[in-house]
Amino acid sequence: MNSSRETILNAVKKAVKNPSHLPESPAETENLIQESLKAITPADRKGLRNQFEKELLAVSGEFVPVKSTGELVAHISKDLQNKQYRTLILTDHKNTASAARQLQTEYSAINYIRATELEADARKTRLAFADAALVGVDHAIADTASLAVLQADSDSMFPHFLPDCIYVIVKPEQLIANLFDLFTLIPTESAKNMLLITGPSRTADIEKIIILGAHGPRRLVVYWLEE
Amino acid sequence: MNLTPKSTKHYIHNALHDERLRNAVNKATQTSLSKSKSIKDQIPYWQNLRYRAHSIKKQVMENLDQYLEQFEKNCLANGIHVHWAVDAEQARNIILQIARDKQAKTIVKSKSLTTEELHLNDFLIENGLETLETDLGEYIVQLKGEIPSHLTAPALHLNRQDIGKLFHEKLGAPYTEEPTALLTIAREKLRAKFLAADIGISGVNFAVAQAGAVCVIENEANARLTVGLPKTHIAVMGIEKIVPGYKELATFLKLLAPSATGQKASVYVNIIGGAPYPKMHEGPQEMHVVILDNGRSRILADPQLRETLFCIRCGACLNICPVYQQVGGHAYGWVYMGPIGAALIPQYLGEKEGRYSPFASSLCCACFENCPVRINIPHHMLKLRNRIVDKGYSMKIEKFGIAAWAFLAKHPCLYRFATWFPGKFQLLLPKGMAFPAPGYFRQRALGLFDPKGFRKRFMQLQKK
Numbered sequence A: 001m002n003s004s005r006e007t008i009l010n011a012v013k014k015a016v017k018n019p020s021h022l023p024e025s026p027a028e029t030e031n032l033i034q035e036s037l038k039a040i041t042p043a044d045r046k047g048l049r050n051q052f053e054k055e056l057l058a059v060s061g062e063f064v065p066v067k068s069t070g071e072l073v074a075h076i077s078k079d080l081q082n083k084q085y086r087t088l089i090l091t092d093h094k095n096t097a098s099a100a101r102q103l104q105t106e107y108s109a110i111n112y113i114r115a116t117e118l119e120a121d122a123r124k125t126r127l128a129f130a131d132a133a134l135v136g137v138d139h140a141i142a143d144t145a146s147l148a149v150l151q152a153d154s155d156s157m158f159p160h161f162l163p164d165c166i167y168v169i170v171k172p173e174q175l176i177a178n179l180f181d182l183f184t185l186i187p188t189e190s191a192k193n194m195l196l197i198t199g200p201s202r203t204a205d206i207e208k209i210i211i212l213g214a215h216g217p218r219r220l221v222v223y224w225l226e227e
Numbered sequence B: 001m002n003l004t005p006k007s008t009k010h011y012i013h014n015a016l017h018d019e020r021l022r023n024a025v026n027k028a029t030q031t032s033l034s035k036s037k038s039i040k041d042q043i044p045y046w047q048n049l050r051y052r053a054h055s056i057k058k059q060v061m062e063n064l065d066q067y068l069e070q071f072e073k074n075c076l077a078n079g080i081h082v083h084w085a086v087d088a089e090q091a092r093n094i095i096l097q098i099a100r101d102k103q104a105k106t107i108v109k110s111k112s113l114t115t116e117e118l119h120l121n122d123f124l125i126e127n128g129l130e131t132l133e134t135d136l137g138e139y140i141v142q143l144k145g146e147i148p149s150h151l152t153a154p155a156l157h158l159n160r161q162d163i164g165k166l167f168h169e170k171l172g173a174p175y176t177e178e179p180t181a182l183l184t185i186a187r188e189k190l191r192a193k194f195l196a197a198d199i200g201i202s203g204v205n206f207a208v209a210q211a212g213a214v215c216v217i218e219n220e221a222n223a224r225l226t227v228g229l230p231k232t233h234i235a236v237m238g239i240e241k242i243v244p245g246y247k248e249l250a251t252f253l254k255l256l257a258p259s260a261t262g263q264k265a266s267v268y269v270n271i272i273g274g275a276p277y278p279k280m281h282e283g284p285q286e287m288h289v290v291i292l293d294n295g296r297s298r299i300l301a302d303p304q305l306r307e308t309l310f311c312i313r314c315g316a317c318l319n320i321c322p323v324y325q326q327v328g329g330h331a332y333g334w335v336y337m338g339p340i341g342a343a344l345i346p347q348y349l350g351e352k353e354g355r356y357s358p359f360a361s362s363l364c365c366a367c368f369e370n371c372p373v374r375i376n377i378p379h380h381m382l383k384l385r386n387r388i389v390d391k392g393y394s395m396k397i398e399k400f401g402i403a404a405w406a407f408l409a410k411h412p413c414l415y416r417f418a419t420w421f422p423g424k425f426q427l428l429l430p431k432g433m434a435f436p437a438p439g440y441f442r443q444r445a446l447g448l449f450d451p452k453g454f455r456k457r458f459m460q461l462q463k464k
């Protein structure tokens, strides 16, 4: 028997027997929260999409609406060229599979790294110095422009936070209104290992000046793929 | 840096004479406040969410034993090793033992006040382990040999020139005060360390009982790298970090970022419930959670002060506090600072050791108004002051002052004289000069007394 465990749990059990008489929240709290949420949540998909775009720009993300995988591939190719990126990481996410295939055939002026083909240690080292990654996410949240990535046993998570830039493909059906909806939607089991990303990595530790690209990506480009 | 709350008066004195420090703290707190306000204004349900958060915390604390057991059970089911530490020494030894078992050489850490409370870095370094803070602010204060001066912005007391000089002296980097260049220096140094690290140690913002998972919130991605790159992850949490489930977690996520950094959402919310990617062999391959008491169950047992355990360490009460704004975090003499620190110090370290802390407040109640969890900090400070005075730990000068006042109050003629005299005496001084109050008016101006005296003035006002 772990005696520290017992000591702590016994102390806590004893402690909670003393009632604290702290004030209860006003009875209308929950209703008011629901009403406010309803009032500020756009009523239709278009409104949600616009809200997502606005919030993404507010956190220094980039928003690129595209109508087809072809248009998306053309845009990424141009961006890779403009930014003079030399390595692009590809992942096996369902959102990115066809774009990745098309990119590889149409744009050869870059080194492609397929994250899942590398052994873990090599993957870590190579991806840590890569320029960009093309990744998918599982949900997008309109009111904060957050992107939710759930655990996938067969995919690598490194591309989401190691390179300098991440290109994220989001599909309209992945958009939900807010964080409360996200946690209602996802079963506890699936949310056990999850990453929520809201904009590029940043720090304000020097005189509160915001600098992008602290330890993670400096750029986050969302391709809104509305096929 | 060996600070002690016993020397608070001395630190405050020094801080008030340090114009550079006061400017840095003032600028940073004002920036945080205005950002935070503009985000909160966009959330119409903010005040109600605060009520909800308070209710959740209350319910959790009243049933903490059950939630801790549920959390442990679900962690074990997720393959997480769970350790319980009664005090700081036990926690340090548990962590050292894991490091030895793993034959670790390098440890990377993401920001954690709980590990600051354990003095973990010094301990691990003394035991031959290279231990590096990776949050930029924490990295800066570690290089400087200091402790954080703010709950969420550890290097808030330093300006860019200080940091430029520090990087030049300690890292041999060419002097620069350009923030992006300074970040690049730190990023390059630390990325190599992330890749080489054997163990990542993080704190825990919230521990989700229903899932057996911990939640670590950050903006830089250093916590993501800390938990995601090394093969072993150790998460250190106080027993009060429990939330029942994800529904409740969402409430706290919504409150934390606007209060802490003036963002709608933090850049990274990492939820980690065991070794997540067995097939891909991505870190962590092994996960440990250290559940720490270190005095918390004692606070829990005190129904009058239990509420101080509701704190989610957002730092909002620090930013708005007129005392913190003037003196910064080191003046409090311990790892927790500002209004909530002032209420926690005597509870963690004892009322004698922390006898000055609850007095470092004007009791203006701004902290309560600004706290996302509605912790009534001024009320707790008053309670602690009460206890400190009852136990005879208050300052001699205060005891003398109160005794003198009590004496005068019992002798109305003398009382009348005492309230009349300063206003008259003041007339003898050169015009505009305030009544001499040694030690007080060196840092601030004492207002002029009404020459009529308080009683007369009060009676006139009443007649009106």
Ligand code: SF4
Pocket: B151, B259, B310, B311, B312, B313, B314, B315, B316, B317, B318, B340, B367, B370, B371, B372, B373, B374, B375, B377
């Ligand atoms: S007491 Fe409230 S405002 Fe202060 S750090 Fe804790 S949660 Fe934030």
